[in-house]
Amino acid sequence: MDEQPVTPDLVVTAGTDGDHTVLALRGELDAYTAPALDERVADLLARRRLDVVLDLSGTTFVDSSGLRTILTAQRQLCESGGSLGLRQPSEPVRRLLEITGLAGHFAAG
Amino acid sequence: MEPEQRDETVRLTVPPTLEHLRLVRLTTAGVASRLGFDVEEIDDLRVAVDELAGLVLERARGPLEVTFTTVHGALRIAGEAPTGEPDATGPVSVDTLTRQILAAVADDWDVDAGGGRARFCCVRRIPDRR
Numbered sequence: 001m002d003e004q005p006v007t008p009d010l011v012v013t014a015g016t017d018g019d020h021t022v023l024a025l026r027g028e029l030d031a032y033t034a035p036a037l038d039e040r041v042a043d044l045l046a047r048r049r050l051d052v053v054l055d056l057s058g059t060t061f062v063d064s065s066g067l068r069t070i071l072t073a074q075r076q077l078c079e080s081g082g083s084l085g086l087r088q089p090s091e092p093v094r095r096l097l098e099i100t101g102l103a104g105h106f107a108a109g
Numbered sequence: 110m111e112p113e114q115r116d117e118t119v120r121l122t123v124p125p126t127l128e129h130l131r132l133v134r135l136t137t138a139g140v141a142s143r144l145g146f147d148v149e150e151i152d153d154l155r156v157a158v159d160e161l162a163g164l165v166l167e168r169a170r171g172p173l174e175v176t177f178t179t180v181h182g183a184l185r186i187a188g189e190a191p192t193g194e195p196d197a198t199g200p201v202s203v204d205t206l207t208r209q210i211l212a213a214v215a216d217d218w219d220v221d222a223g224g225g226r227a228r229f230c231c232v233r234r235i236p237d238r239r
Contacts, residue, residue: 007128068206100206
């Protein structure tokens with residue numbers, strides 16, 4: 001397990017589940033912390049780790065910046081032949097996905 | 110004799126960096142909780158203020174001042190920061206995703222720039238739980 005505190009507000013933990021890389025986001029994903037997720041996904045793309053699951057069970061807050069980052073990650077991974085799934089989105093994440101009509105846009109991870 | 114009116118305005122000033130969005134959200138949650146908003150409503154308010162304060166902070170060149178007041182049975186949260194662009198006026202560009210979110214989490218909102226300052230306002234009715 002590779003745990004990286006991005007800021008005191010967000011900790012990203014990388015692990016594996018079969019062929020998938022699992023990034024667990026614990027804390028708040030906002031305009032300040034979202035670039036760190038961008039960097040983690042760019043690193044996975046560079047290493048051709050293209051099947052990714054975001055574990056959002058510990059994500060206590062997400063805003064439009066966070067959602068945009070997740071959407072961009074999904075597009076980049078899919079364009080490279082990979083995939084992005086969401087695992088156990090927390091209530092705040094689920095609420096924002098519903099508000100924006102994106103609840104059915106992501107595969108379950 | 111009229112009862113004395115207490116000014117219960119809460120004021121918060123934060124440096125002009127996105128790092129301080131969290132502090133604005135935390136204060137929002139504290140004020141909203143005191144006014145009787147439930148957990149989901151508080152989450153909505155945190156999102157609303159985060160989106161709007163984020164738009165202002167992107168342009169800010171000086172401290173963001175946020176005030177929390179109650180007006181006509183509603184919580185009004187307003188924020189303002191200098192932009193260093195005295196000639197820039199008019200509405201701040203807000204993309205579709207952010208508009209969708211704000212429509213769901215705030216009863217009314219606005220964000221604009223002018224006179225060298227950017228400002229936002231967000232209103233949500235205080236729930237009547239009687």
